[in-house]
Amino acid sequence: MAQVAAAEPELRRVIGDGETVADGEVDGLSEADLVALYRDLVLLRTYDERSVVYHRQGRIGTYAIFWNHEAMQAGAAFALGDDDWIFPSYRESAIGLLRGMPAETILSWWRGHPAGWWNPADYNVASISVPIATHVPHAAGLAWGKKLRGEDACAIAFFGDGATSEGAFHEGANFAAVMRAPLVLLCNNNGWAISTPLSAQTRAEALVDKAVGYGMPGTRVDGADVLAVYEATREAVERARGGEGPSFIEAVTYRTAPHATADDPRVYIDLERVEAEKKRECVGRYEGYLRRLGVLSDEAVEEIRGDAADVMRTGIGAAEAESPADIGLVFEHAYVDPPPSLAADLADLRRILGGSSG
Amino acid sequence: MAELTLVEAINDCFHTELERDENVMVLGQDVGRAGGVFRATAGLLDRFGADRCVDTPLAEAGILGSAVGLCMAGWRPVCEMQYDAFSYPALDQLITHVGRYHWRTGGRMTFPLTIRMPYGGGVRAPELHDDSPETYYVHTPGVKVAIPSTPADAKGLLAAAIRDPDPVVVFEPKLHYRTMRGDVPEGDYVVPLGQARIAREGSDLTLVAYGSMVPLSEQAADALAGEASVEVLDIRTLKPLDEEALLASAAKTGRVVIVQEAPRVAGFGAELAAILAEKAMLDLRGPVVRVTGFDVPYPYWQIEDAYMPSVERVVDAARRLLRF
Ligand SMILES: Cc1ncc(C[n+]2csc(CCOP(=O)(O)OP(=O)(O)O)c2C)c(N)n1
Ligand SMILES: [Mg+2]
Numbered sequence: 001m002a003q004v005a006a007a008e009p010e011l012r013r014v015i016g017d018g019e020t021v022a023d024g025e026v027d028g029l030s031e032a033d034l035v036a037l038y039r040d041l042v043l044l045r046t047y048d049e050r051s052v053v054y055h056r057q058g059r060i061g062t063y064a065i066f067w068n069h070e071a072m073q074a075g076a077a078f079a080l081g082d083d084d085w086i087f088p089s090y091r092e093s094a095i096g097l098l099r100g101m102p103a104e105t106i107l108s109w110w111r112g113h114p115a116g117w118w119n120p121a122d123y124n125v126a127s128i129s130v131p132i133a134t135h136v137p138h139a140a141g142l143a144w145g146k147k148l149r150g151e152d153a154c155a156i157a158f159f160g161d162g163a164t165s166e167g168a169f170h171e172g173a174n175f176a177a178v179m180r181a182p183l184v185l186l187c188n189n190n191g192w193a194i195s196t197p198l199s200a201q202t203r204a205e206a207l208v209d210k211a212v213g214y215g216m217p218g219t220r221v222d223g224a225d226v227l228a229v230y231e232a233t234r235e236a237v238e239r240a241r242g243g244e245g246p247s248f249i250e251a252v253t254y255r256t257a258p259h260a261t262a263d264d265p266r267v268y269i270d271l272e273r274v275e276a277e278k279k280r281e282c283v284g285r286y287e288g289y290l291r292r293l294g295v296l297s298d299e300a301v302e303e304i305r306g307d308a309a310d311v312m313r314t315g316i317g318a319a320e321a322e323s324p325a326d327i328g329l330v331f332e333h334a335y336v337d338p339p340p341s342l343a344a345d346l347a348d349l350r351r352i353l354g355g356s357s358g
Numbered sequence: 359m360a361e362l363t364l365v366e367a368i369n370d371c372f373h374t375e376l377e378r379d380e381n382v383m384v385l386g387q388d389v390g391r392a393g394g395v396f397r398a399t400a401g402l403l404d405r406f407g408a409d410r411c412v413d414t415p416l417a418e419a420g421i422l423g424s425a426v427g428l429c430m431a432g433w434r435p436v437c438e439m440q441y442d443a444f445s446y447p448a449l450d451q452l453i454t455h456v457g458r459y460h461w462r463t464g465g466r467m468t469f470p471l472t473i474r475m476p477y478g479g480g481v482r483a484p485e486l487h488d489d490s491p492e493t494y495y496v497h498t499p500g501v502k503v504a505i506p507s508t509p510a511d512a513k514g515l516l517a518a519a520i521r522d523p524d525p526v527v528v529f530e531p532k533l534h535y536r537t538m539r540g541d542v543p544e545g546d547y548v549v550p551l552g553q554a555r556i557a558r559e560g561s562d563l564t565l566v567a568y569g570s571m572v573p574l575s576e577q578a579a580d581a582l583a584g585e586a587s588v589e590v591l592d593i594r595t596l597k598p599l600d601e602e603a604l605l606a607s608a609a610k611t612g613r614v615v616i617v618q619e620a621p622r623v624a625g626f627g628a629e630l631a632a633i634l635a636e637k638a639m640l641d642l643r644g645p646v647v648r649v650t651g652f653d654v655p656y657p658y659w660q661i662e663d664a665y666m667p668s669v670e671r672v673v674d675a676a677r678r679l680l681r682f
Contacts, residue, residue: 112659165415195392327664334654
């Protein structure tokens, strides 16, 4: 067995601060690529900001905000091919947008409407996973299964810092390593699991240190630096495709928003840190980088924001235009071949709701 | 007496029990600094310290498994599972150890731990925040289960669970956490496990329910007023079950409708129906009828009302039974 290098301790960064820290660059990205990546970031940011407004307006239900997490989602997705699979948690609920999924579908999910169902194979995006870390073994299995079939595709699983405490994370990571599954484990370390800080989650100095224990390479990147995330993911994908198995990426950011719309972080979070982090949030940082490079004009920014706003307008319009879900949907799709009792239950329910007595 | 919401009554119980017994400790996700996502454990960290109200890593099997060891070290741990469906990673510990360890020691060691969790639907939440998993728990030998339906019982049953020498699971109807208020005795207050409560007296038909199905059954009883005199039996403890109260009510009314939010197949209602078939057959004037959730995953919230037992469904079942 080859020895695995100790995980890199420093946060990798590409984007400078426009003052003392110089900008770096990532090879192989054209100007068009750089702008396309910006487009992805803006689309996610717009989705998120609009969703918080829709929630306040009562147009969607409880919503898990991902403000300042866009860079790790867009950066990682940009390093994937269309055949590669994405396994999102609730925090990456809108990542399907980057694979052509209509905003309507995702908004419907948050609206509690079955129009929020999709076929993962249509986008190579698995269902939104709500129970923490439980999708990590799924991603390991998909990646392993693709390898067994001789296909080139790999998988990426997104999960949080808190998720690394769950047994399912450990089992999935270890499976991927043992099977040499082409998997990227992307840990969104935003410092918090609801009110629980990372310091109460682990005594490891860095989550990336866990990679060593699984016998896989680990990288620690600035999660608000979209290019650093992109580059680290691209390397992990190359290793995966080259038959070298899984990699772990710890993308470090800070949760500046409440955990979800129902949460009030003021009782636990460090509000000064939140304000500081908001100033270095990921979309603005990348925009500054592109402007310093001279590849992003005011007009382009306007157009890209306008397009994203259109996606959301169309999406919420379509989601709200969905007819109310028929109660028959309660009974559908639990089985391919349902037991007959379900049809009888539905008939009975319709009779009762129709007002006739039995 | 103080008028409290259901979740305030739980919080009141914690303050009383942690004060009363220095071996009682609380552990779970976000129970300390945040006081629990529903604020059931608010104020405990400040009052009793970080060793007795512990924010744990995000790991349900770890919470419950370490509670087993904490019992061995002389503690009485109370584990919070943040939501019904997030308790599932702990089922391995529940089944392989929590329900068996006392037995495995030939009765020499006790495991007085408590598991509590908000359960049930109707709260317009995303997937897996709405389950009614009591059957998985009650089916596990060595484990007791209580489900309160009022603020006073929420306090009293939790206190009984904490003081009980066996592992007890308490399911709390989250739908009523903040919407239901009621008088709650102050200070020491225990509702013994194994005692049902007649929520409403009646003579023609019994609605048997627990948790959030109790207030629903009371509404159904109201809707049937003028047609039939309906008794509502809140069984409160699924294990140990107050069979005497169940059989007495069945004997009195001769007609029983069981109302259960969980999916029907092999749900706890099936157990109640079997007991009635075994022990009350000759007292019954018609079949035992169940009104339950369906054998499907809990639906997305826009159509959840169609899944939940409703007043209409309970009334329909009662009317059909009243023809006997
Ligand atoms: C198995 C399980 N336990 C508990 C929860 C409740 N819960 C939802 S989000 C969350 C915190 C997750 O933190 P982290 O993994 O860091 O991801 P983040 O939310 O920060 O993106 C918890 C405890 C859950 N969804 N699933
Ligand atoms: Mg986190």
